[in-house]
Amino acid sequence: MAKPTVGIYGLTGCAGDQLVILNCEDELLDIAGALDIKFFPMAMSGNDEECPLDIVFVEGTVVQLEDKQTLKKLRERAKLLVAIGTCAVWGGLPAMKNEISRQELKMQVYGPTGEAFKTITPQPVSSFVKVDLAISGCPIEKEQLLHAVASLLHGDLPRLPTYAVCTECKMSEYPCLLVEAGQLCLGPLTVAGCKARCPSYGQPCRGCRGPVEEANAASEAKVLKEKGFTWLDIQNRLRTFAAPADSLKIESVEECTNA
Amino acid sequence: MHKSIVINHICRVEGHGGITVNIKDGKVTEVNMDIFEGSRFFEPLVVGRAYDEVAPILMRICAICSAAHTVASLMAVENAFDITVSPQTRLLRELLVHGGNIESHSLHLFCLAVPDFMNYPSAIALASDHPQKVKMGLELKKLGNTIQEAIGGRAIHPVNAVIGGFGKVPTGGQLLDLKEQLKKGLEQSLVTVDLVSGLQVPDFCISPNVFAALSFNGSAYSLFGDRIALSTNDTRDANRYKEICRESVVTHSHAKHSRFNDKPFAVGALARMALNGEKLSGKAKKAKEKLGLSSYSDNMLYNNAAQAVELVYSIERSMEIIDELLAAGIKQEKSIDVRAKAGIGTGAVEAPRGTLYHSYSFDEKGRLAEADVITPTAQNLANIEKDLRVSVENLIDRPKESLAPKLEMVVRAYDPCISCAVHLVEVNFL
Numbered sequence: 001m002a003k004p005t006v007g008i009y010g011l012t013g014c015a016g017d018q019l020v021i022l023n024c025e026d027e028l029l030d031i032a033g034a035l036d037i038k039f040f041p042m043a044m045s046g047n048d049e050e051c052p053l054d055i056v057f058v059e060g061t062v063v064q065l066e067d068k069q070t071l072k073k074l075r076e077r078a079k080l081l082v083a084i085g086t087c088a089v090w091g092g093l094p095a096m097k098n099e100i101s102r103q104e105l106k107m108q109v110y111g112p113t114g115e116a117f118k119t120i121t122p123q124p125v126s127s128f129v130k131v132d133l134a135i136s137g138c139p140i141e142k143e144q145l146l147h148a149v150a151s152l153l154h155g156d157l158p159r160l161p162t163y164a165v166c167t168e169c170k171m172s173e174y175p176c177l178l179v180e181a182g183q184l185c186l187g188p189l190t191v192a193g194c195k196a197r198c199p200s201y202g203q204p205c206r207g208c209r210g211p212v213e214e215a216n217a218a219s220e221a222k223v224l225k226e227k228g229f230t231w232l233d234i235q236n237r238l239r240t241f242a243a244p245a246d247s248l249k250i251e252s253v254e255e256c257t258n259a
Numbered sequence: 260m261h262k263s264i265v266i267n268h269i270c271r272v273e274g275h276g277g278i279t280v281n282i283k284d285g286k287v288t289e290v291n292m293d294i295f296e297g298s299r300f301f302e303p304l305v306v307g308r309a310y311d312e313v314a315p316i317l318m319r320i321c322a323i324c325s326a327a328h329t330v331a332s333l334m335a336v337e338n339a340f341d342i343t344v345s346p347q348t349r350l351l352r353e354l355l356v357h358g359g360n361i362e363s364h365s366l367h368l369f370c371l372a373v374p375d376f377m378n379y380p381s382a383i384a385l386a387s388d389h390p391q392k393v394k395m396g397l398e399l400k401k402l403g404n405t406i407q408e409a410i411g412g413r414a415i416h417p418v419n420a421v422i423g424g425f426g427k428v429p430t431g432g433q434l435l436d437l438k439e440q441l442k443k444g445l446e447q448s449l450v451t452v453d454l455v456s457g458l459q460v461p462d463f464c465i466s467p468n469v470f471a472a473l474s475f476n477g478s479a480y481s482l483f484g485d486r487i488a489l490s491t492n493d494t495r496d497a498n499r500y501k502e503i504c505r506e507s508v509v510t511h512s513h514a515k516h517s518r519f520n521d522k523p524f525a526v527g528a529l530a531r532m533a534l535n536g537e538k539l540s541g542k543a544k545k546a547k548e549k550l551g552l553s554s555y556s557d558n559m560l561y562n563n564a565a566q567a568v569e570l571v572y573s574i575e576r577s578m579e580i581i582d583e584l585l586a587a588g589i590k591q592e593k594s595i596d597v598r599a600k601a602g603i604g605t606g607a608v609e610a611p612r613g614t615l616y617h618s619y620s621f622d623e624k625g626r627l628a629e630a631d632v633i634t635p636t637a638q639n640l641a642n643i644e645k646d647l648r649v650s651v652e653n654l655i656d657r658p659k660e661s662l663a664p665k666l667e668m669v670v671r672a673y674d675p676c677i678s679c680a681v682h683l684v685e686v687n688f689l
Contacts, residue, residue, distance in 0.1 A: 010275075011297070012298075012299060014321050014325075016319075019273075025398065025404070028397060032386070044380055044384075061299075093319055105304075108302075119297065200412075201427045202426040
């Protein structure tokens with residue numbers, strides 16, 4: 001069987017998810033042997049900008065017209081598009097305050113010269129193109145990436161967890177940071193896959209992997225209110241990595257009182 | 260003859276950039292390092308956040324330098340609230356930063372830069388002819404990541420370094436295990452120095468450089484320091500960094516440019532060698548002598564050699580830190596009671612690519628009122644343009660096809676982190 005042709009690209013972002021690929025030091029040469037990597041500008045020169053691709057891995061957020069055009073072209077070239085990282089899957093940090101106009105932000109950071117920059121409201125990849133597989137995480141977990149690559153090589157999509165970080169945390173028997181320690185922990189709302197990394201260091205989950213399906217944000221906000229956290233702090237924490245996600249939006253204090 | 264060279268996307272750099280060079284009547288009229296990476300507006304977006312949310316957000320400016328961003332951010336918060344951390348925390352943070360330095364320099368040398376000197380398009384292509392070299396590079400890179408995982412809790416965007424200290428400190432056993440791996444890494448770093456010493460460094464990019472780096476008030480080389488030293492003999496306190504990095508906005512770049520006394524300057528491994536290299540000791544000192552980095556260098560292509568020396572240095576220093584930690588008896592310390600208040604604080608650290616500044620002001624409730632982050636690549640951009648101009652002037656008679664790769668090589672020597680600065684080379688033969 002011919003090796004699948006692969007592209008790896010970063011839209012606007014920190015390049016952390018592409019770096020996770022390069023951080024598979026023990027597996028990298030095997031991966032490079034199993035795949036025909038045609039397009040990976042961060043790591044190689046002589047990229048094929050036009051050829052059809054079996055799989056394209058895309059990280060980053062769409063924050064400018066160029067990102068949108070590049071993304072659409074990659075979608076047209078590829079049979080399968082895999083969104084990697086919370087920026088690509090949920091919008092990530094750049095999308096935390098989309099209610100503020102980009103015009104205003106441009107003025108603050110660049111002054112009048114910033115007029116020339118064509119910024120748009122930051123959005124995840126799925127706002128513009130069909131996504132065949134979404135691997136979230138800030139950054140993605142190496143094991144999930146390798147599992148996904150192995151599945152894709154066998155013509156399957158990987159099974160990724162559909163339960164919360166909270167479940168992983170309980171399975172590891174870490175002390176509960178939310179109920180016992182009264183910390184602003186988003187473990188109940190966040191999709192698993194990191195083996196409860198932050199709680200394993202005694203640190204609260206900040207939701208960097210994005211929401212689990214059917215996340216009950218209103219219920220968590222109610223618990224947090226009872227613990228004494230302010231509405232602003234709760235909203236800020238909910239609206240950090242995946243603010244565009246509907247399941248994390250709570251419009252009013254009443255909504256969480258009734259949860 | 261009018262011509263222009265336009266490189267739309269510099270490959271093997273982190274982020275999106277390009278180069279535009281315009282030439283008229285055999286003279287270079289314009290050289291732009293174009294930064295196309297989109298703006299994420301980190302500084303205004305983080306305003307209003309509670310003090311303990313700042314580092315987890317701003318470390319994500321960049322993946323490769325996330326350890327340095329984390330440490331600089333935590334230092335800035337702590338300075339604003341007059342928090343002093345324990346000697347153990349200082350040593351663990353230094354070890355975390357060295358982990359980042361080892362990972363970043365290995366990645367740049369073996370995966371991004373060395374293929375340039377050996378005429379390969381990528382490390383993967385290099386691996387087909389020189390598998391042992393690439394394998395060794397990857398092992399060194401992994402060593403840096405292993406340190407960052409052990410100390411920071413994750414190789415990218417550390418979770419364990421927090422205000423006042425660490426969530427969980429490593430055990431003595433973990434540190435001893437790291438030291439064993441560092442011993443092997445030290446041997447590999449010396450082989451790397453041999454490899455780099457055999458590379459022919461081209462001479463098309465020679466022009467005087469002004470260097471800047473943090474200066475450590477002690478007898479040893481360090482990636483930390485309270486003072487900024489320049490090769491012009493000017494110095495400033497680190498919290499007066501704005502007097503060094505006068506930023507300006509240019510239309511061809513989403514990253515601001517920094518100038519000192521209206522002149523470009525350079526930061527990074529070569530700048531640190533120039534300013535602090537005399538303080539090196541042990542095998543790193545010998546490596547520096549072997550690579551001929553004895554004086555101020557006017558050729559930025561030697562930055563790769565400086566990175567090789569620092570690879571040796573960071574490994575040796577990591578072993579020393581582990582010895583110091585073990586001698587003092589590593590222990591879980593009580594978490595620090597943070598008393599938030601209105602205040603201003605600055606944190607500075609030598610990231611792999613040069614001096615990184617985070618400066619914040621907080622309101623009386625400990626919410627962020629203003630953030631200013633100046634990254635090494637942003638400081639280097641004006642100097643990169645200076646070097647590109649010199650290179651084009653030296654190579655102007657060469658065919659266009661051979662010029663563009665040379666210009667990309669100049670950009671890559673700086674190891675630019677464009678995500679950080681907020682991508683490439685285009686030379687227009689008009």
